[in-house]
Amino acid sequence: MNRRTTALLTVAATFMAAAGCTVNGGGTSSGARGGAGDGKQTFGRTVQLFDAHQKTHDAMKGKRIAFVPILYKGYNLTLNWGSTMERAFGNLGADFRVYDANFDTDKMVKIINDLVSRRAVDVLILHNPDVGVLTKQIEAAEKAGIHTIVVNMVSSRLGDAFIGVDSVHAAEDITRRAVQDCAGRGGPKRMAVIDGPGNDGASLQWSRGVHNVLDPAGYEVVTTAHTQWQNSLAQQAASSIVQQRKDGICGFLVAYDLNAIAVGDAVADAVERGVVRPGAIGVYTMAADAQWCDALRAGKVTASAAYDVQGVGAAAVVTAQQLVQSGAPAGSNHTVAYVSHTVVDRTNADTTTIACYRGR
Structure with missing residues (x-):
C-alpha cells in the first residue's frame, strides 16, 4: 500500500514498564x-x-x-x-x-x-x-x-x-476504494465529505486527497460538512444530506473514525426508515480504533485507511x-x-496490527 511514503520513523523498541503520569x-x-x-x-x-x-x-x-x-x-x-x-x-x-x-x-x-x-x-x-x-x-x-x-x-x-x-495519501487510497465500491454497485457518481473544523491540517489534507481521486474520475462532491470532530454534529450532517439529496449519493468520506461511526448510525437509520436502500451508501474514513471495528462488524461502516x-x-x-x-x-x-497506513475492511481488520487499536 505504501507506494510513496515520504518519510518513516522506525520504532523498534516495545516499552514495557508503566511510570507516573x-x-x-x-x-x-x-x-x-x-x-x-x-x-x-x-x-x-x-x-x-x-x-x-x-x-x-x-x-x-x-x-x-x-x-x-x-x-x-x-x-x-x-x-x-x-x-x-x-x-x-x-x-x-x-x-x-x-x-x-x-x-x-x-x-x-x-x-x-x-x-x-x-x-x-x-x-x-x-x-x-x-x-x-x-x-x-x-x-x-x-x-x-x-x-x-x-x-x-x-x-x-x-x-x-x-x-x-500522510493524510493526503491515506485519503487518496480510501477514496479509490469508495470509487471502486460505487462502480461495483452502480451507484451515482456523487459523494459527500464530512471533516473537522475545516481549517485544520487533517481536514485540509483529507479534502485534497479526496479531490485528487474523485475529480479525475468524474465524481461530484455534493457537500462538505465541517463538524468540529463532534459525533453529534457529524450524525446530524449525514442525516440532513441523505434526506436532502433525493437524487442519491454513493458514499460518505469522513475524515476520522469516530465521526464515521456517527455517520454510519445516520445511514442505518435512513435505511430503517426506507429513505435509502440497504448497502446503497458506503461510509469510508481514516483511522480504525476498537469502536470503529465494532461498527464495522455491525455493518455500519465500510472501510478505512487505518494508520499506525x-x-x-x-x-x-x-x-x-x-x-x-x-x-x-x-x-x-x-x-x-x-x-x-493501509486500507482495512471486514476481510482484514481483525488481522491487521494497526487496526482496532485501544486507548491503552
Missing part, C-alpha cells in the same frame, strides 16, 4: 532551567556497548516532557499516544505530564503559554487544533530553548518535528530522545515524518 488542566511545578539544546551531543561516531545504555538514560533523566492534546480523557487516539509516551519516558527517567485541553483551544493556548513562560519543560509534544492557532506558541517555545514536536495535525509553524499519518496510531506516540518518544541527544538548539532543524 499526571493529567492536568493547567500549570504544574515551578522551576526554570535551560532547555534541551545545550550544544553538547550525547554520542559521537563510536560508542561502547554499555556506555550507550548509560548515556541514553543520563541524557533523558529528569527531562521534562509535556504532552498537550486537544482532548485526552475518554479519547482512544490521544490516550494511545499518551500511554505509549508514559511507559517509554518513565523507563528513561524523564518527567512526563499530560495537560488535557478538553477541546478548548483557549485553554490549550493558556497551558502552553504558561509552560513556555516559566520554561517549565524541555520538550513540548503538541496536538494542534488547526494549522495556525499555535504558531506564536511554537515560536515562543523555540526562543525559550524548548523543543516542539507536533503530532497528527501539521502546523504552519513546523517546530522541530511533525509526526503523523501507536507508532505516532512511539515515534514522538524516539524523536524527543534524538532532539535531546543532538544538543542542537530548539528550532534549528525541522522534519516531517509519516507512519504507515
Whole structure:
C-alpha cells in the first residue's frame, strides 16, 4: 500500500514498564532551567556497548516532557499516544505530564503559554487544533530553548518535528476504494465529505486527497460538512444530506473514525426508515480504533485507511530522545515524518496490527 511514503520513523523498541503520569488542566511545578539544546551531543561516531545504555538514560533523566492534546480523557487516539509516551519516558527517567485541553483551544493556548513562560519543560509534544492557532506558541517555545514536536495535525509553524499519518495519501487510497465500491454497485457518481473544523491540517489534507481521486474520475462532491470532530454534529450532517439529496449519493468520506461511526448510525437509520436502500451508501474514513471495528462488524461502516496510531506516540518518544541527544538548539532543524497506513475492511481488520487499536 505504501507506494510513496515520504518519510518513516522506525520504532523498534516495545516499552514495557508503566511510570507516573499526571493529567492536568493547567500549570504544574515551578522551576526554570535551560532547555534541551545545550550544544553538547550525547554520542559521537563510536560508542561502547554499555556506555550507550548509560548515556541514553543520563541524557533523558529528569527531562521534562509535556504532552498537550486537544482532548485526552475518554479519547482512544490521544490516550494511545499518551500511554505509549508514559511507559517509554518513565523507563528513561524523564518527567512526563499530560495537560488535557478538553477541546478548548483557549485553554490549550493558556497551558502552553504558561509552560513556555516559566520554561517549565524541555520538550513540548503538541496536538494542534488547526494549522495556525499555535504558531506564536511554537515560536515562543523555540526562543525559550524548548523543543516542539507536533503530532497528527501539521502546523504552519513546523517546530522541530511533525509526526503523523500522510493524510493526503491515506485519503487518496480510501477514496479509490469508495470509487471502486460505487462502480461495483452502480451507484451515482456523487459523494459527500464530512471533516473537522475545516481549517485544520487533517481536514485540509483529507479534502485534497479526496479531490485528487474523485475529480479525475468524474465524481461530484455534493457537500462538505465541517463538524468540529463532534459525533453529534457529524450524525446530524449525514442525516440532513441523505434526506436532502433525493437524487442519491454513493458514499460518505469522513475524515476520522469516530465521526464515521456517527455517520454510519445516520445511514442505518435512513435505511430503517426506507429513505435509502440497504448497502446503497458506503461510509469510508481514516483511522480504525476498537469502536470503529465494532461498527464495522455491525455493518455500519465500510472501510478505512487505518494508520499506525501507536507508532505516532512511539515515534514522538524516539524523536524527543534524538532532539535531546543532538544538543542542537530548539528550532534549528525541522522534519516531517509519516507512519504507515493501509486500507482495512471486514476481510482484514481483525488481522491487521494497526487496526482496532485501544486507548491503552
